[in-house]
Amino acid sequence: MEIPRLLDGRLKFRHLVLVDALSRQGTVVGAAAELHVTQPAATRSLHEVEDILGVPLFERGPRGITATVFGEAFTQHARAVLAQLTQAGRHVMELAEADRGTVVVGTHLAGSNVLLPRAIAALKQRHPYLTVIVREASPEALLLELEAGRVDLIVGRLTAPSGEGMVRRTLYDESVGLVVRASHALADRPGIELAELMEYPWILPGPQTALRREVEELFTRHGFGLPENRVETTSFLTVRQLLLETEVVAVLPSLIIRDDSRLARLPVPLEPIGHSVGLTLSATRTLSPSAEALIAALEETASGMAPPA
Incomplete structure (x- = not known):
């Protein structure tokens, strides 16, 4: 019976680790630095795994490397194998x-x-x-x-x-609101319109988040662009300190300010923005x-x- 090429002893776990790093870093230099090996060693290992598979995993370009369709598929399987090994080792130790x-x-x-x-x-x-x-x-x-x-x-x-x-x-499900410090000029005012807030500095979620996209859609529906005076971050420590020290307006989940009397939620409806908090496994x-x-x-x-x- 013929032994599958991936089980004939040539493929090593270092190959799987390298493919994962290359996919995330996008350059051989970056992957080599992450794995603490030289660039020639990383390149040589990549050639080895491509020879074993018989297909190119990455396309080389002037700005780095891009996974081919073969590379995307193999990277997914490589990560699954590495994850299972990590889990197995920890499971045995815990037992x-x-x-x-x-x-x-x-x-x-x-x-x-x-x-x-x-x-x-x-x-x-x-x-x-x-x-x-x-x-x-x-x-x-x-x-x-x-x-x-x-x-x-x-x-x-x-x-x-x-x-x-x-x-x-x-x-659990949670609403999202506009938050300012309790001493903010608008903190106790009823009937605030979104237009009044566009002159203030803002803290927005990072552009990679779903909440940021929903906030942008909210602005668009009301005929506004993004606030020109803004900070973009998902770091709560940064958000909280800026809220406490400046007149900034922040978009935050409601529970974040629930037990902090130094912060206040403005009565500006953001429907339908809200979200479910949970586990991803x-x-x-x-x-x-x-x-x-x-x-x-x-x-x-x-x-x-x-x-x-």
């Missing part, structure tokens, strides 16, 4: 060390301020020696991390249904005991979070 496992959770603005800290606190009460690693990034970057097994789950806004290898579970991987424990804490915490008035 051996009982309550001393590790869970890696990715998050972005809509999941990081209230829900996740409370859930981690509850988890640590029950499992004090379980390590929780929190990674904050854009939703798109976190999905790549989840696909490659570098994070176990993502907590944040759900912008798509389950599918394409991902399972999404809703934890890999549909193809078995969760570790540590990940299951964090998910249970997240679900319990979310059930006790009444929607803001």
Whole structure:
């Protein structure tokens, strides 16, 4: 019986790691730097895996490399294999060390301020020696991390249904509002129109987020372009400090300001902007005991979070 070419001993795990890095970095130089190897070594390894497969995985150009249709397909499988190996190693360690496992959770603005800290606190009460690693990034970057097994789950806004290898579970629904500091000139004024706010500085979500696209559509419906005086960020620490120190107007999920008397929500309706906060998981991987424990804490915490008035 003929041995499949990928199982004949020539393909190494370093090849899979390299293909993943090349796909994310977009250059051989960037991938080599990430993996701490020389550029010639990275190029040689890429030639090796292309020779094994018999097809080109990347097209070389003046600005870097672009995955071919073969490269896109193989990268997806390479990440799945790497994710399974990462999960297997951690699962064995957790079984051996009982309550001393590790869970890696990715998050972005809509999941990081209230829900996740409370859930981690509850988890640590029950499992004090379980390590929780929190990674904050854009939703798109976190999905790549989840696909490659570098994070176990993502907590944040759900912008798509389950599918394409991902399972999404809703934890709660939340509205989005315009927020200023409590001492802002507009904080106590009723009947504010969106037009009045266009003269103020704004904080908008990053252009890579679904919320940003919805805010842009809101402006367009009212005949406005983007505010010229603006900051774009998904860092809550940056948003909060700017709110407290300036006259800026920010677009934020309602729960973020719920327990902070220094901030106020303006009475400007943003319907239909709102969102569901929940979990994004890999549909193809078995969760570790540590990940299951964090998910249970997240679900319990979310059930006790009444929607803001």
